[in-house]
Amino acid sequence: MAKRSGTTVADQAPERSSKTGTTSATAAQVVAYLRRNPDFLARHPELLDLQLSPGRHGGEGVVDLQQFMVERLRNEINKLRNDQDEILANTRDNLSTQERIHKAVVELLEAESFEQFIDIITGDLGLLLEVDVVSLCVELSDHTAKRPRHEGIQFLGRGAVDRILGGKDKHVVLRDEAVGDPEVFGAGAELVRSDALLRLNISSHAPAGLIAFGARHPGYFHAGQGTELMSFLGRVIEFGIRTWLDLPKP
Numbered sequence: 001m002a003k004r005s006g007t008t009v010a011d012q013a014p015e016r017s018s019k020t021g022t023t024s025a026t027a028a029q030v031v032a033y034l035r036r037n038p039d040f041l042a043r044h045p046e047l048l049d050l051q052l053s054p055g056r057h058g059g060e061g062v063v064d065l066q067q068f069m070v071e072r073l074r075n076e077i078n079k080l081r082n083d084q085d086e087i088l089a090n091t092r093d094n095l096s097t098q099e100r101i102h103k104a105v106v107e108l109l110e111a112e113s114f115e116q117f118i119d120i121i122t123g124d125l126g127l128l129l130e131v132d133v134v135s136l137c138v139e140l141s142d143h144t145a146k147r148p149r150h151e152g153i154q155f156l157g158r159g160a161v162d163r164i165l166g167g168k169d170k171h172v173v174l175r176d177e178a179v180g181d182p183e184v185f186g187a188g189a190e191l192v193r194s195d196a197l198l199r200l201n202i203s204s205h206a207p208a209g210l211i212a213f214g215a216r217h218p219g220y221f222h223a224g225q226g227t228e229l230m231s232f233l234g235r236v237i238e239f240g241i242r243t244w245l246d247l248p249k250p
Contacts, residue, residue: 045077101229104128105236114244121211121237122153133180133188133214137161139207154186161208165199172230173197176222184212194220198234203247211237 025033034040041047104125111117118136126134137154139161162168164184173196180192192214200209211234215221242249 045073097229100129101233104233108236108240111240114241117240117244118153125213129213131213131220132191132216133185133212135185135188135212135214136209137184137212138209141207154184156183158207161199161210165197165210171199172227174221174223174225174227176219178214180214184210185214188214191216193218194222196221196230198230200234200238200241201250202238202241203245204250205247206241206245 107120107124107128108117111120121136122134126132135154137156137160139156139158141158156164160183162170164181165171165173175195175197178192178195180189180195182189184197185192185195194215194217196213198211198213200211202209213221241247
């Protein structure tokens, strides 16, 4: 069979579909089109998954680098797809968390007394935020030592907040695996396998405090999570306590 420029006559001849009677593109036409449009596969990378790459060129010791490049491109595409899936999943989680935080803040703002405000923190927040335990911790002082105990409030020794958080400069701690601390979570400590601890800086006339969220599932909280929404909730709690008790700002 005659050849021209490395292309057979069969490659050049148009192929006619027996079903539709239409003329399909020849191999030579496809090659010519791809040469005129070198970015075609870059614009349609999904087509690479359908193609077979040649193994080796003829000749000893000559390796087909095209196969290597195609495989590398396929791996990059798969990685991009996985990254995209992860970003979408994180976005959905963030939107869900944002919605729960907003509901919690509205609930706190609607409290009609300081006692109800505390009840919402130690009771309703767990349901609103879908965690198992919520604990409000306050360091002992001349004032807090005289206050009656309230379910969900844990009184800590002086300096305990800095110790628990790991230093004066620590404001938020997220732990994917944790053994519930009875000092922080009280009777609910046995449930906790992952927790989030947030410093509360209520007032210059109030003792140090923290709000703790505990979950029974390891990995519920982890260091890679954003803390902006949690910090926002902490600021709302600080503001509420400060307002109800008529305390000055820090």
